[in-house]
Amino acid sequence: MIKGFLFHIGRYILLMRQVFKKPEKQSIFIRQIMVEVDNLGVDSVGIVAFLSTFMGAVLCIQTAFNIDTPLIPLYTIGFVTRQSVVLEFSPTIISLILAGKVGSRVASELGTMRVTEQIDAIEIIGINPATYLIFPKIVAAVIVNPILILMSMIMAILGGWMAGIFTGLVASSEYVYGIKAFFESYDIVYAMIKTVVFAFLIVSISGYHGFYTKGGAFEVGTSSTKGVVHSSIAIIVFNLILTNLLLS
Amino acid sequence: MIEAINVSKSFGDNLVLDNVSVRFDPGMCNLIIGQSGSGKTVLMKCLVGLFEIDSGKVLYDERVFSKMSFDEMRMIRQEIGMLFQGGALFDSMTVEENVIFPLTMFTGQTMAEKVERANFCLSRVRLENVNKLFPAELSGGMKKRVAIARAIALNPKYLFCDEPNSGLDPLTANVIDKLISEITQEYNITTVVNTHDMNSVIEIGDKISYIHQGKLWWEGDKDSILKSDNAELNEFVFATELTRKLK
Numbered sequence: 300m301i302k303g304f305l306f307h308i309g310r311y312i313l314l315m316r317q318v319f320k321k322p323e324k325q326s327i328f329i330r331q332i333m334v335e336v337d338n339l340g341v342d343s344v345g346i347v348a349f350l351s352t353f354m355g356a357v358l359c360i361q362t363a364f365n366i367d368t369p370l371i372p373l374y375t376i377g378f379v380t381r382q383s384v385v386l387e388f389s390p391t392i393i394s395l396i397l398a399g400k401v402g403s404r405v406a407s408e409l410g411t412m413r414v415t416e417q418i419d420a421i422e423i424i425g426i427n428p429a430t431y432l433i434f435p436k437i438v439a440a441v442i443v444n445p446i447l448i449l450m451s452m453i454m455a456i457l458g459g460w461m462a463g464i465f466t467g468l469v470a471s472s473e474y475v476y477g478i479k480a481f482f483e484s485y486d487i488v489y490a491m492i493k494t495v496v497f498a499f500l501i502v503s504i505s506g507y508h509g510f511y512t513k514g515g516a517f518e519v520g521t522s523s524t525k526g527v528v529h530s531s532i533a534i535i536v537f538n539l540i541l542t543n544l545l546l547s
Numbered sequence: 548m549i550e551a552i553n554v555s556k557s558f559g560d561n562l563v564l565d566n567v568s569v570r571f572d573p574g575m576c577n578l579i580i581g582q583s584g585s586g587k588t589v590l591m592k593c594l595v596g597l598f599e600i601d602s603g604k605v606l607y608d609e610r611v612f613s614k615m616s617f618d619e620m621r622m623i624r625q626e627i628g629m630l631f632q633g634g635a636l637f638d639s640m641t642v643e644e645n646v647i648f649p650l651t652m653f654t655g656q657t658m659a660e661k662v663e664r665a666n667f668c669l670s671r672v673r674l675e676n677v678n679k680l681f682p683a684e685l686s687g688g689m690k691k692r693v694a695i696a697r698a699i700a701l702n703p704k705y706l707f708c709d710e711p712n713s714g715l716d717p718l719t720a721n722v723i724d725k726l727i728s729e730i731t732q733e734y735n736i737t738t739v740v741n742t743h744d745m746n747s748v749i750e751i752g753d754k755i756s757y758i759h760q761g762k763l764w765w766e767g768d769k770d771s772i773l774k775s776d777n778a779e780l781n782e783f784v785f786a787t788e789l790t791r792k793l794k
Contacts, residue, residue, distance in 0.1 A: 317617075323652050416635035419597055423707075424649045425624035427617070 377477020409509025
């Protein structure tokens with residue numbers, strides 16, 4: 300098992316060395332990034348907005364129900380919702396959801412290209428397939444995921460505000476005060492650093508599994524599953540490492 | 548000219564190619580034939596560098612391809628066209644975009660020039676009015692022809708065809724064979740065709756290399772193959788009742 304793990308780590312590093320080589324043509328590379336921004340980012344806006352709004356609403360209601368003493372001010376609801384959303388929910392949980400959506404897409408796309416010899420065809424033409432196929436996806440995810448996560452934060456806080464108002468658990472002024480209270484801009488920086496690292500992990504790990512797919516349709520499915528599972532595990536592990544490094 | 552000298556390749560303990568030395572000459576169709584699992588596809592993938600060889604060397608016009616770095620190989624690969632067994636067309640691109648792809652990557656041509664070249668290549672393989680179709684909308688034979696058009700877009704010096712007739716009816720297979728032969732002679736390309744189709748052997752086999760159990764077993768041309776007294780080759784060539792009767 301350890302031998303297999305080390306084999307995959309070694310091959311992953313070698314693949315990344317191939318990925319980060321100079322692209323054949325800058326104009327094509329930029330066009331590829333734009334296509335991937337659309338594929339990986341714009342396509343995810345709906346699901347991220349939906350999940351964030353409802354999760355923010357749930358956070359607000361749960362916090363309100365856990366405040367059972369008048370000694371705790373009601374603006375705590377807004378404060379706790381913001382802190383939970385900014386520090387953990389948006390960067391980590393949304394990244395895990397994106398690992399499922401984007402990771403499976405990347406792994407199955409590359410896996411299908413591998414088993415239908417399209418990657419071999421790219422290589423035979425004289426193009427580095429790792430750079431051509433994976434590099435633009437990584438760049439696109441690193442650009443677009445922070446935007447998605449910022450949007451998620453806004454939607455979740457708005458969701459919490461709506462839930463607080465409509466259920467009558469907290470007044471708008473108190474929630475908004477809580478949102479602003481004890482705000483530290485470093486929390487956003489911390490969330491963005493995590494998001495960028497997670498974006499890289501999602502695409503590179505899923506890309507790795509897709510790129511080295513062998514076999515047929517069944518194996519493409521297996522690669523897709525492995526891409527999602529392994530990138531999710533990597534996100535959880537790196538979440539702990541980064542939190543320890545950046546907040547301690 | 549392409550040469551493989553003492554090429555060996557194994558996967559784990561399984562020796563697939565055993566000291567194979569073979570030469571492929573320009574301006575003719577060089578066929579690699581053999582039973583399924585004999586090692587002919589592995590040999591072709593070793594020739595184009597998709598598999599790394601264990602020992603021996605591969606030369607392209609005296610240039611030692613097998614010892615080259617990835618970046619050096621890429622320069623040679625721009626002189627290579629390859630027709631894959633399944634066509635390997637980029638399924639998210641139209642026919643025209645598929646043919647234009649190598650031109651976009653390696654030439655500074657304008658879009659109009661690239662489209663003109665794509666149209667020429669497509670007409671060369673007798674395909675017209677398919678530019679805007681996607682590979683999924685094409686028949687098997689049409690896919691192969693688009694793949695040939697893409698392979699010749701950059702005027703290659705070397706053309707590799709892996710099982711060009713697999714999955715095609717005899718008439719369409721014959722059209723593909725003739726196309727490969729015509730293009731080879733017209734542009735004086737070194738063409739290597741991997742096949743187990745005896746019709747192709749008789750149709751275009753200018754030079755034939757028979758691979759058996761990972762070894763080069765026999766070499767000759769389409770005339771001598773029918774007269775050979777090599778037992779294993781005869782078993783392969785005259786495998787069907789029809790060919791035995793013809794003999």
